[in-house]
Amino acid sequence: MTQTTNDQPTGRATDAVVPVLAFAGIVVAVMQTLLVPVIKDLPQLLDTEPSNATWVLTSTLLSGAVATPIMGRLGDLFGKRRMLILSLAVMVVGALVSAVTSALLPMIVGRTLQGFAMGAIPLGIGLMRDMLPREKLGSAMALMSSSIGVGGGLALPAAALVAQHADWHALFYGAAGLGVLSIVLTLLLAPESPLRAEGSFDLPGALGLSLGLVLLLLPITKGSDWGWTSGTTLGLFAASVVVLVLWGLYELRTAAPLVDLRTTVRPAVLFTNLASIMVGVSFYVVSLVLPQLLQLPTATGYGLGQSMVVAGLLVAPLGLTMMFTAPVYARLSAQYGPKVTLITGMLIIGIGYGAGLGLMNAAWQALVISVVLGAGIGLAYSSLPALIVGAVPASETGAANGLNTLMRSIGTSTSSAVIGMVLANTANNVNGVAIPTMHGFRVSFLIATAAVAVGLLFALFLPKQRPAAGPQLRASSEEDANLARAEEVLRGFHGRVLDAEGTPVARAKVTLIDRRGRQAGATLSAEDGSYALAVPSEGAYVLAAQATGHAPLASAATHAGDERAVELDLALPGETVTV
Incomplete structure (x- = not known):
């Protein structure tokens, strides 16, 4: 097994890891909306046909979809921080390639490399699970998950400002600078996770x-x-x-x-991923509709006549509200569980789109829609990683969250295609220019509302979960701590790691191995020596424990597969000399 005891986080690193990883997520998300302000000008800027220019956006989407599950698995195997830095480095190279060209093919290559960085989102969530104490984990994962919307929302006005007052290539130089800053912060302040999955990469x-x-x-x-x-x-x-x-x-x-499909068909994982597609659809509709509505001239009779920058500022609260809902999510989820929080978020999204059907007549109304939808999407996005993390072994966190991020990408891709088709088919042709209509905007909002309704149905099928780890898990005694950890894993093993004299051993790595010799889960023991591991199914297992200064231990155990936690203490043999 890999020895990882030298990579333990320090208190300073643990305090800094949340803002550093959230910043990385925001930087990655910026790549998705970087060119939105200049979409209509891309054919002229690249001297190509409109159908060819769309590949500049499509290439980023495709590479991001491919990268998310693959980088998640590589992170589980070789280190999540290492793969996060690699993702950001590839993004920086891609931004610099795009910054020095105005030709179509090099621009597509650069944008493809930028999309590769989408793998940073599941890697950041996996790092948080491995490194953070339980009471901080809920709000941290919520912030990381919602960073996709935060980065996208904040990038719109900033990119519009740059595009309006400077050469458009400055957008890529700025993106490269943000990427370099994120790499430096990650190297300095984010520790590597000591947890590794066993096995090899499935090429x-x-x-x-x-x-x-x-x-x-x-x-x-x-x-x-x-x-x-x-x-x-x-x-x-x-x-x-x-x-x-x-x-x-x-x-x-x-x-x-690469992806354990037996895990993905568990109801908790399957219905979370299906709901994620619908949340992705609903998120992208508002990003496509509101900027166009705001910028259409008032001469159309329904356009709001705002500049590119003002339109971006009015839509920016969508991302800001998502960021501010992270701590709200943590409190709600600690009290009621992530399933209830996801359902609440989807209901708010439905209310936002329903109200939006009648609130398209003034700029301030667009602002209200942005705030309401941002709150709902923020709650929904924040719930997704908690639902996934609660349903998979620790060793599969990166790959499972990568797959979940992919489901959101499929949702946004589908949304982009369907809404683009709706707006094109309902547009009015004025002097050879297609002008979107209010009818098209309203149909788009109805589609988003329908997607939310389907997602809500999927969420209702999620199995009931315990509330997310929060302050209530801070036990006042050793017995309470063990009870809390036992409740956390309803179907699995729990207990304490002890030395030869019965003293608890903290930060011991405990690995669950199935009958085929594959790793089914891994965790680190708490300060009181307690551990808890879920089992994927009934059968015979081996619990392997190792800690610095102690000989390793392998203990056979059997689980019936029912909804209960089997208590098993692991007593490490006498001390060994560590080389």
Whole structure:
């Protein structure tokens, strides 16, 4: 097993890790909306056809979708901090490539490298789970998860300001600078996680998933241009189904899969991922509709006549409100659990879009819509990683959250394609220019409302969970601490790691190994020696414990698979000489 005791976090690093990782998430999210203010000018800026210019946006989306599950798994195997820094470094290179070119192909290459950084989101969530004390984990993961919306919301007015008053290449130089700053902060203040998954990287699985995702997302993003019933669109959809089915069969047979599909079909994981797609759809609709409504001239009879910068500022509260809901989420989730928080967030989103159908007549109304939707989307996004983390072993956190982030990306991709088609088909042609109509905007809001309703249905099917770890888990005695940890894992093993004299051993690595010799979970013992591990199913297991200064221990145990926690103390043998 990998020795990781030299990578323990310091108190200073633990205090700084939340803002540092959240900043990394915001920087990554900026890449997604960096070019929104200049979308309509891209064909002229790149001297190409409009259909070719859309690849500048599509390439970022595709690479981000491919990178999220792959980087999550690499982080589980080789270190989440290491892979986070690699993701940011690739993003910086991509930004610099785009900054020095006005040609289409180099720009697509640069934007593809920028999208690769989307893998930083699940890596940051995994680091937080591994490094933070329980009472800080809920709000920290909420902030990291909502950083996608925060970065996107804040980038709109900033990018609009730069695009309006400077050369558009300055956007990429600024993005590269933010990426370098994030790398430096991560190196200085964010510790590496000591937890590692066992096994090797599933290269065939990664290639198969990448090919399947590209074949799926290409027709989703380009269907409006190619035609939804064209041979190209339907052929790519069919090919994606074939590739993903074959990939799934391979993943079920391999010993160390990229994505453990047996885990993904658990109700807690499956319905969370399905709800994530719907939340992604609802998030992107407002980002597409409000800026256009605000910037349309008042001569249309419904446009609000705002400048690019003012429109960005009016939509920015969408991201700011998402950021401010993180601590609210932590309190709600600690009291009622992440399932209730997700449902609450979706209800608020539904109210926001429903009210928005009648609030499109003034700039201040757009501001109200942004705030309400930001609060709802913030609560929903914040709940997703907590639901995933509570349903998978610690060793699969990165890969599982990577898959969840991918589900959101599929939602935003689908939203972009569908809303683009709706606005194009309902537009008025004025002097050869397509002008979106109020009817198109309202239909888009209705689609978002329907997506939220479907997502709400998925959320209702989630199994009931305990409230997220919060202040109530701070036990006043050793017995209370053990009880809290036992309650945390309803189906699994719990107990304490002790030395030969019966003294609790803190920061011991406890690994759960199934009958096939694969790692099914891992954790570190608390200060009182207590640990808790969930089991994926019934059967025979081995609990392996190791700690600096002690000989390792392997203890056989069996779990019946019912909803109970089996108590098992692990007594490490006498001390060994550490080289």
